[in-house]
Amino acid sequence: MNILLIEDDDSVARYIQDGLEAAGYTVEWAADGDSGHELARQGEFDILIVDRMLPEMDGLSLVQRLREAQDFTPILILSALGEVDDRVRGLRAGADDYLAKPFSFAELQARVEVLLRRRSHESTTQITLDVADLHMDLLSQEVTRAGKKVTVQPREYKLLEYLMRHAGQLVTRDMLLEKVWGYHFDPQTNVIDVHISRLRQKIDKDFEVTLLTTVRGSGYMLGPAIE
Numbered sequence: 001m002n003i004l005l006i007e008d009d010d011s012v013a014r015y016i017q018d019g020l021e022a023a024g025y026t027v028e029w030a031a032d033g034d035s036g037h038e039l040a041r042q043g044e045f046d047i048l049i050v051d052r053m054l055p056e057m058d059g060l061s062l063v064q065r066l067r068e069a070q071d072f073t074p075i076l077i078l079s080a081l082g083e084v085d086d087r088v089r090g091l092r093a094g095a096d097d098y099l100a101k102p103f104s105f106a107e108l109q110a111r112v113e114v115l116l117r118r119r120s121h122e123s124t125t126q127i128t129l130d131v132a133d134l135h136m137d138l139l140s141q142e143v144t145r146a147g148k149k150v151t152v153q154p155r156e157y158k159l160l161e162y163l164m165r166h167a168g169q170l171v172t173r174d175m176l177l178e179k180v181w182g183y184h185f186d187p188q189t190n191v192i193d194v195h196i197s198r199l200r201q202k203i204d205k206d207f208e209v210t211l212l213t214t215v216r217g218s219g220y221m222l223g224p225a226i227e
Contacts (some may be wrong), residue, residue, distance in 0.1 A: 001116060004045040004063070006036030007078065008054050013102075019105045019113070033057025040066055042170045042218075045073055047115050052079035052090065060093040070168035070223055072132075074115040080104070100190040127191065129164040131223050132204060134211055136164055143203075148159035150202050155180070159195055160201045160203070163212070172219035178213075196220060 003025050008029075009015040017027045028034035028043065034056040040048060048066075052059035063075055075097075077090045082100025090098040096118075097111050129136040133146045141157060144152040152160060159180050163171060176192055177183040194195045213221050 001046045002044065002197075003027045003042060003047050003049060003112070004036065004040055005049045006033065006054065006059070006163065007039075007049070007051040008032060008048070009051070011172075012051075012078075015105070015110065019109065023109060025112075025120050031055075033059065033062050037062050037065060040071065040073070042172070046119065046173055047112060048075045049112070050075055050077050050095070051078055052081060052086075057061070060205050063094045075118050076108075076111055076115060100150060129161065133169040133211065134164070134222075136161060138183070145203055145207060148206075152199070152202060156195060156199050156202070158220075160199055163220065167223040168217055168221070169222050170215055170219050 001024075005013060005016055005020075005027055005209065007016065007029070008031050013029050013031070020027050023031075028039065028045075030039050033054040036050070036054070037057055046191070050059045050062060054062070057065075059077055059079070063077070066073070066075070075095045076097040076201065077098045078101060079086065079090065080101045081220070087098040087100075096115055099108060099111055100108070127138050132187060137146045138140075138161075141151055143160065159176065162180055173192055174186070177186060181191065196212070203210055204210045210222055211222055215221055
């Protein structure tokens with residue numbers, strides 16, 4: 001499980017990172033809101049742990065931006081502001097949980113485990129994916145756009161499913177190679193470009209609004225463009 005920790009206090013960050021890594025998690029750390037937001041957009045994380053009072057971009061703004069970009073990765077906010085009104089503001093900004101400082105590591109770990117269990121349950125029970133007017137039925141494996149059937153080949157379906165599950169997020173070539181093709185290295189072929197081109201023809205060609213975009217030099221994104 002991959003965790004992104006966004007915390008500006010070095011000692012707190014090391015405490016959390018060491019504890020979670022000892023528990024078997026992979027933890028990436030960002031020390032300010034801007035770099036944390038960039039990592040969250042570009043990476044693939046199972047949960048985000050976000051300090052509320054961050055330099056550059058505060059934690060609540062970071063959460064709101066991610067939710068507006070259709071990124072629904074579970075988020076646990078950490079904050080020295082622990083009054084009821086503070087917790088309510090954090091949850092209303094889009095966080096899934098809120099833990100006041102100071103806290104025990106055991107409680108932090110338990111809350112992380114709960115959020116991960118919840119996400120695992122949601123991923124196994126979800127039966128449809130929707131991005132704008134693009135619809136995927138995970139049971140019948142049928143794809144439609146604006147009610148019109150889109151015929152895709154098995155690899156195209158897997159590619160589209162991955163993109164839809166990460167709608168609004170930048171998906172890199174390395175991510176696609178590993179998650180869709182099962183490569184842990186770059187085979188130096190144009191296999192991704194070929195499949196992206198075919199998929200774009202099928203889901204975008206006859207529609208006014210383009211959903212699948214190429215982020216030059218970085219990867220691809222399905223849905224809202226990265227500002």
